[in-house]
Amino acid sequence: MATLKHPQVRGPAGRWLRNRVEAEAYVASVCFKHGxxxxxxxxxxxxxxxxxxxxxxLDASRLAAALGSYAPRTLVKDSPELPLPSGSPLTVEPGGQVEISSLPSSSLAELFEVVTADQAFLAELLREAGLVLGDRGLDQHRSPARVLDTPRYAAMEHVFEAIGPHGITMMCCSAGLQVCLDVGEPHTVADRWAAVCALGPVLVAAFANSPTLAGRPTGWASARMRAVLGTDPPRSMPSAIVDDPAADWARRVLDTPVLCVRGDGERWETPVGLTFADWVAGGLARPPTTDDLDYHISTMFPPVRPHGYFEVRYLDAQPGSAWVVPTTLLAALMSDQPTVEAVLEACLPVGDRWLPAARDGLADQAIATAAATVLSLGATKVPGMGLSSDLTTAIVADLDQLIVRSSR
Incomplete structure (x- = not known):
């Protein structure tokens, strides 16, 4: 379930797309895979x-030396780009943030074991070079500065700069925890989509961890989420909670402006205002392919992104091993249909309160009330998630503390 990665040079590949209907059908089929x-x-x-x-x-050469043969090719062009010892791919984001993307697992216990081992290995690799991992969702110490110079990131910065300051902050200062969950069977997809989206404001508030940027208080509990939402709204705003999320997402993808058109040079074309639907209709010299459409999808980053699975992108990075708590909570809350329905009942009334959640956290009373309900529900489900007794006890204890906070 690693994020779709971004090759840096590309010619036309895949099959040609002839019309909007064909393109929308392709999006729905690849982004919502049932099972x-x-x-x-x-x-x-x-x-x-x-x-x-x-x-x-942070200097790119210092980071490259620290990562050695594990460095991605966006950082070192001829790197062997080895996965970390337990198998997780490693990538680097525009501001030098490092990212571990797990392989999919049917066991939370196995997932946690593998990722924890690779996290410890990465931390030691950096420590030997005098570098350390941050523990917040936003850089507490530095202003945004791009470390990687790739055509993709140059195009992103160019497009986002015209909109405002949030894009460069998101690119270079943010760190998130992303949880990936299966879409589910056809008859449950709409409810699972609605639940994971409606949970967003509640879990943003409960796990907000980014009040400071570059040494200055921002006034936001999750300034990372504020930056993401403000980066480029057609790309980054929350998706609608609708009865047919696949069709709605396909329309959104086609109506979103193309961020860049890949080529062989160091700088890629950024056609202003040209949507992917415009491209399909003949807006550029050559028609797009399914490969172009896959790449276009990778330039979209709403709080929940359908990617063949649901990529939950709304959580701030957590300190140390604390990421296991919201990961287990999300898995537990999506573990069966009755629980999903209970989540919907609690969260739909606040499912659109993204900015209040990011600004006020659990100080928002409506969100706090919903949080107390779903945290309690999640705590009852955690013992059935197949984790060790000690880890289960620790996670439930952390959730109990959050329940107390949300009930004040």
């Missing part, structure tokens, strides 16, 4: 800092 919900995955991001002075800018 029994069995698999889980996580993607963990961290900002990276000098251990002796976390305010010092």
């Amino acid at each position: 029994p919900p069995k698999l889980h995955g996580v993607e963990l991001e961290w900002t990276v800092h000098h251990e002796d002075d976390p305010r010092r800018p």
Whole structure:
């Protein structure tokens, strides 16, 4: 369930797309793949800092030397790009954030074991070079600065800069916890989609961890989520909770402007205002292919992104091993249809309160009330998630603390 990665040079590939109907059908088929919900995955991001002075800018060559043969080719062009020892791919984000993307697993216990081992290995690899992993969802110490110079990231910065300051913050200062969940059977997809989306404001508030940027308080509980939502609304705003999410997402993808058109040069074309639907209708010299459409989808980052599975992107990075708590909670809350229905009942009334959740966290009373309900529900489901007794007890204890906070 690793995120779709981004090759840096590409010619036309895949089959040609002839019309909008064909393109929308393709999006729906690849983004909503049905089947029994069995698999889980996580993607963990961290900002990276000098251990002796976390305010010092991060240098690409220093990071490359620290990562060695595990460095991705976006950082070192001829790197062997080895996966981490337990199998997780490693990537680097525009500001030098490092990211572990797990392979999908049918066992939460196995997933946690593998990712925890790779997290410890990565932390030690960096420590030997005098670098440390951050523990917040936003860089507490430095202003945004791009470390990676790739055509994709240059195009992103160019497009987002015209909109406002949030894009460069999102690109270079943010670190998230992404949880990946199966779409589910056809008759349950609409409810699972609605539940995972409606949970967003509640879990943003409960696990908000990014009040500071570059040494200054922002006034937001999750300034990371504020930056994401403000980056480029057609790309980053929450998706609608609707009865046919596949069709709605397909329309949204086609109506979103193309961020860039890949080529062989160091700078890619960024056609202003051209939607993918415009491209299909003849807006560029050559028609798009399914490969172009896959790439276009990868440039969209709403709080929940359908990617053949549901990629939950709304959680701030958590300190140390604390990422296992919201990951287990989400898996538990989506584990069966009655629980999904209970989540919907609790969360739909606040499912649109994204900005209040990001700004006020659990100080928003309506969100706090919903949070107390779903945290309690999740705590009752955690013992059935197949984890060790000690880990189960620790997770339930953490959820109980959050329940107390949300009930004040």
